[in-house]
Amino acid sequence: MKVLVTGATGLIGKEIVKNLHDRGIVVHYLSTSPEKVKTKTNTKGFYWNPETGEVDETCLNGVEVIIHLAGASIAHRWTSKYKEEIVESRVLSSNLLFQLLKTHPNQVRQLISASAIGIYPSSLERIYQEDFTSIEHTFLSNVVVKWEESVEQFTRLGIKVCKLRIGLVLSKKGGAFPQLLKPIRWGMGSVLGSGKQWQSWIHIKDLARMFVFALEHELDGVYNAVAPQPVTHRDLLFSIARILQKPLFVPNTPKWVLKLILGEMHVLLFDSQKVQATKIREKGFYFKYTQLEEALRNLLKKD
DSSP states (O other): OEEEEESTTSHHHHHHHHHHHHTTOEEEEEESOGGGOOEETTEEEEEEETTTTEEOGGGGTTEEEEEEOOOOOSOSOOOHHHHHHHHHHHHHHHHHHHHHHHHSOOOOOEEEEEEEGGGSOOOSSOEEOTTOOOOOOOHHHHHHHHHHHHHHGGGGGTOEEEEEEEOEEEOTTSSSHHHHHHHHHTTOOOOBTTSOSEEOEEEHHHHHHHHHHHHHTTOOEEEEESOSOOEEHHHHHHHHHHHHTOOOOSOOBOHHHHHHHHGGGGHHHHOOOEEOOHHHHHTTOOOSOOSHHHHHHHHHTTO
């Protein structure tokens, strides 16, 4: 079996590729960097450029499933120009894949796309399942709506589309988690705002396993990619501090301070989404890391 992966060299992509290789699956991947286009055992790279519409059509040879992760990081200051890049990197890449499949013979039967829980409105009280539809028009929610619409078009080609709405990914190798660790390690950890905002998290290994589960079970539709037990921001920080045996003496950081430093992007730290993963569990997926303490100890065991 062959799987085409976009965003394969990113944090989540690397872990997914490792899982695919462990199952004997051959991986084709698309890269916008010619120097990253390489051929190794069970892996072959192909060049593409969604901005110019360039793509090596031979990337589809023998491919049955596409795992689509490509998209600019949201963890950069949101200038007007960069906000456009966040949206376009997702929509243009999806559109290019769609045109490629539409105009070239292929045997692709499923597309599994990354998405985000940022589609849900910030709330301290609500509990979100996949059937929630009262979307508020914030920048983040609009990004996710356009993102999901761009992959939904593949259903017109008779392809199953599965969208995994990802929460806070816990990994020491990248993403937001290492940024949470730094100040705590230095003894300068601080709860942001009230600390009551919900953090729906997932261990990187469970997330990668979920993508492969969606492939093996040919899932379609929307699934929340979060662990079963969300926690408050305060509980997350105090759990990290406890495991690292570091104090959290610094007073809470007011919201206005982060807004001054980060601009509009500060919402990433203060938005609250309590999200449930009941749907994917009902399909038979099991989490290796259901409790935050267990996940943190696995990630921090060598610290």
